[in-house]
Amino acid sequence: xxxxxxxxxxxxxxxxxxxxxxxxxxxAIIGFGLGLALIDSRAPELTILRDMRVxxxxxxxxxxxxxxxxxxxxxxxxxxxxxxxxxVALLVLTIILLGFAVGxxxxxxxxxxGSSDAxxxxxxxxxFDPSYIA
Amino acid sequence: MLxxxxxxxxxxxxxxxxxxxxxxxxxxxxxxxxxxxxxIFGHVDIHTAIGSxxxxxxxxxxxxxxxxxxxxxxNVRLAIVLEVATTLGALSGVFLFGVVPVPYLFFLxxxxxxxxxxxMMARRGxxxxxxxxxxxxxxxxxxxxxxxxxxxxxxxxTAYRVHRVPMGxxxxxxxxxxxxxxxxxxxxxxxxxxxxxxxxxxxxxxATSNFMIGVTAAASAGAYFVRxxxxxxxxxxxxxxxxxxxxxxxxxxxxxxxxxxxxxxxVVLVVLxxxxxxxxxxxxxxxxPL
Numbered sequence: 001x002x003x004x005x006x007x008x009x010x011x012x013x014x015x016x017x018x019x020x021x022x023x024x025x026x027x028a029i030i031g032f033g034l035g036l037a038l039i040d041s042r043a044p045e046l047t048i049l050r051d052m053r054v055x056x057x058x059x060x061x062x063x064x065x066x067x068x069x070x071x072x073x074x075x076x077x078x079x080x081x082x083x084x085x086x087x088v089a090l091l092v093l094t095i096i097l098l099g100f101a102v103g104x105x106x107x108x109x110x111x112x113x114g115s116s117d118a119x120x121x122x123x124x125x126x127x128f129d130p131s132y133i134a
Numbered sequence: 135m136l137x138x139x140x141x142x143x144x145x146x147x148x149x150x151x152x153x154x155x156x157x158x159x160x161x162x163x164x165x166x167x168x169x170x171x172x173x174i175f176g177h178v179d180i181h182t183a184i185g186s187x188x189x190x191x192x193x194x195x196x197x198x199x200x201x202x203x204x205x206x207x208x209n210v211r212l213a214i215v216l217e218v219a220t221t222l223g224a225l226s227g228v229f230l231f232g233v234v235p236v237p238y239l240f241f242l243x244x245x246x247x248x249x250x251x252x253x254m255m256a257r258r259g260x261x262x263x264x265x266x267x268x269x270x271x272x273x274x275x276x277x278x279x280x281x282x283x284x285x286x287x288x289x290x291x292t293a294y295r296v297h298r299v300p301m302g303x304x305x306x307x308x309x310x311x312x313x314x315x316x317x318x319x320x321x322x323x324x325x326x327x328x329x330x331x332x333x334x335x336x337x338x339x340x341a342t343s344n345f346m347i348g349v350t351a352a353a354s355a356g357a358y359f360v361r362x363x364x365x366x367x368x369x370x371x372x373x374x375x376x377x378x379x380x381x382x383x384x385x386x387x388x389x390x391x392x393x394x395x396x397x398x399x400x401v402v403l404v405v406l407x408x409x410x411x412x413x414x415x416x417x418x419x420x421x422x423p424l
Contacts, residue, residue, distance in 0.1 A: 009206065011210060012203040012204065012206065012208065012210060013203070013204060015199070015203055015210070016199065016200040016201075016203035016204050017200075019196045019197075019199045019200055019203075019348075020197075020199075020200040022196060023193065023196045023197040023377065026193070026196075026373075027193070027197075027373070027374060027377045030370050030373055030374050031374055033366075033370065034143065034370050034371060034374065038140050038143070052366040052367060052370070055366050055370040056366045056370075058370070058373075059189055059359070059364060059366060059369055059370065059373065060359065062189055062192050062193055062196070062373060063189070063192060063352050063355050063356045063359055064352075065192065065196050065348070065352075066192060066195070066196065066348040066349040066351075066352035067349075067352055067356070069196075069348070069349065070214070070217075070349060073210070073214055084276065084277055085211060085214065085215075085277065088214055088215055088218060088277070089214050091218050092214060092217045092218055092221055092349065095218070095221040095222055095225055095353060096221055096349070096352060096353045096356065098225060099221070099224065099225050099228055099353040099354060099356055099357040100356045100357060100360055102225070102228055102229070102357050103228070103356060103357030103358060103359065103360035103361040104360045104361070106232075106357075106361050107360060107361050107362055
């Protein structure tokens with residue numbers, strides 16, 4: 001009882017390509033962002049906190065990659081007229097988005113996603129930031 | 135006292151590389167090592183460590199998924215069904231994350247580390263009944279979860295059935311919850327779910343589990359990220375080290391004897407477990423790295 005003759009493996013290859021290339025892209029952006037920050041840090045205070053926006057984009061991309069994978073699965077299953085599985089995938093997507101909504105509701109800062117850096121930068125003059133370093 | 139400087143970023147990168155290489159050698163994400171190491175040796179706040187580790191879990195899952203998918207080992211249909219349970223678990227974990235007192239997180243982590251050590255000592259074998267004769271249940275039939283995978287030893291496609299999906303889902307809910315709460319892939323709960331409940335062949339189980347942890351971790355990591363709890367300065371080097379480490383681990387896997395890796399693994403797990411236990415009681419033995 002294989003995937004019911006719906007060209008098995010096609011979805012797998014598609015997902016493999018997306019996850020593989022997506023991971024490389026996200027890693028490259030994080031690496032580039034950290035590199036920029038390191039260069040930046042050679043200036044006055046030897047902290048690498050000056051600009052983490054690029055690296056933050058890379059992290060966001062990593063979080064979105066599995067979400068994209070679930071969306072792709074919905075599309076493929078709908079096109080295969082496999083409505084049960086597409087409903088299941090849609091449910092998974094809904095739960096993930098619900099998680100994001102919960103996070104947004106619990107956001108302690110106004111400019112949520114980048115705010116961790118804002119918080120770090122704010123405390124840069126102190127030698128350590130008690131809010132994230134114990 | 136500690137400063138986030140370039141030296142600390144390099145330390146984070148190196149530690150994550152090592153942890154993920156060690157995890158990768160046994161086909162798991164390195165989160166179970168990363169969190170304790172960051173907390174015990176790096177004196178990083180446990181919540182920050184968990185948020186960063188989740189990014190690393192996603193990175194390991196996405197970065198390592200391709201070969202398994204192309205090799206036909208990942209059961210994608212089963213994965214998405216089980217992900218309903220793991221993401222629901224992760225969502226519950228997000229709610230509990232800020233509520234559970236920090237010492238409890240340390241204790242829970244210690245228990246998971248020690249359980250993992252115990253599990254690692256017991257050898258896994260392919261479940262006895264993978265034959266197509268037994269009935270696999272209503273859910274499996276309805277969602278067409280049974281599949282086949284290429285068995286290298288036999289040189290042919292081997293069909294397998296998926297058993298007891300509801301029980302598997304219950305264990306997966308727990309795995310998702312622990313994953314969100316502790317920032318790990320939760321192999322310790324997934325292995326019994328895959329072996330005992332669903333009765334999958336080991337290779338299918340590892341591939342499917344690796345595929346699933348990315349989505350599970352995305353549910354919680356996304357929540358922490360939009361909440362502003364993800365600290366890029368820590369998560370960036372950790373994610374980068376993990377991607378490279380996981381690739382390295384998978385290569386080393388071919389060369390090293392499995393028994394030696396296993397022993398190393400158990401020793402590291404027990405040491406970290408004991409440390410986390412002490413930390414839970416407020417005893418700090420270790421000084422900072424820098």
